[in-house]
Amino acid sequence: MQEPNFDKGEGLVPTVAQDEETGEILMLAYMNREAWLKTLATGKAYYWSRSRQSLWLKGETSGHVQLVREVRLDCDGDTVLLKVKQLGDAACHTGYRSCFYRKWVDGDFVAVGERVFDPKDVYK
Numbered sequence: 001m002q003e004p005n006f007d008k009g010e011g012l013v014p015t016v017a018q019d020e021e022t023g024e025i026l027m028l029a030y031m032n033r034e035a036w037l038k039t040l041a042t043g044k045a046y047y048w049s050r051s052r053q054s055l056w057l058k059g060e061t062s063g064h065v066q067l068v069r070e071v072r073l074d075c076d077g078d079t080v081l082l083k084v085k086q087l088g089d090a091a092c093h094t095g096y097r098s099c100f101y102r103k104w105v106d107g108d109f110v111a112v113g114e115r116v117f118d119p120k121d122v123y124k
Contacts, residue, residue, distance in 0.1 A: 005077040006033050012048060015080040017058075017091060020069045026091035027099040029058075031080060043068050045082055062122045064088030090116040093123065 004013040012030040019026055029047040031039070034055055038046040045058040045066035059065030070083035092099040095115035102109040 002073070002077075003033070003036060004031070004073060004080055006036075008076075008078045012050070013078055013080055015047065015082060017045060017066055017082050017084050017086075020083040020085055024098055025100055026066075026084070026086060026097070036080070039068060039082070040071070045084060058091075059088065062088060062090075062093070062117075064090050066091070093119060095119050095122075 006013060009030075011032050013036075015029050015031045017026045017029070018024065030050060031046070032048040032055075035046040035048050038044075038055070038057075045068055047056055047058060048054075049056050057065070065087045066082065066084035067087065068082050068084055072081040072083070073079075074081070086097075090097050092101065094101070095117045096111075096113055097116055098113075101111055101113050103112045
C-alpha cells in the first residue's frame with residue numbers, strides 16, 4: 001500500500017479536511033503514520049496534535065466527528081486531502097463551521113459566518 005511520505009515532514013504530513021458535499025475547506029491538521037492508519041481502519045479522521053504531542057480523534061470531546069468519505073494524496077506524496085462528512089455542524093474548536101472563518105478585508109481580518117456553538121459550553 002502506498003502511503004504519505006512521512007519522512008519529508010519529520011514524521012508529519014499536512015492534512016486538509018474538506019466537506020464532501022459543499023467543497024468547503026474545514027480545517028488543516030497534521031497526521032503521523034499512526035493517525036493515517038487509524039483513519040483508514042476506522043473511517044473517522046484521526047490527527048496528530050502538535051501542541052499536545054498526542055493522537056486525537058476529531059470530535060472526541062465535542063462530538064463533532066469527521067466521517068471520511070474519500071482520501072486523496074497529492075502528487076508529491078506529502079499532503080493528504082480528506083473529503084469528510086462533518087457531524088455536529090462545526091469543525092473548528094472556536095465554534096465556527098470552518099477553521100478558515102476569517103477573511104482579509106481592508107487591511108484586517110474579519111470573522112465571516114456565525115458561530116455554531118459556544119466553545120465554553122463544549123470544552124469544559
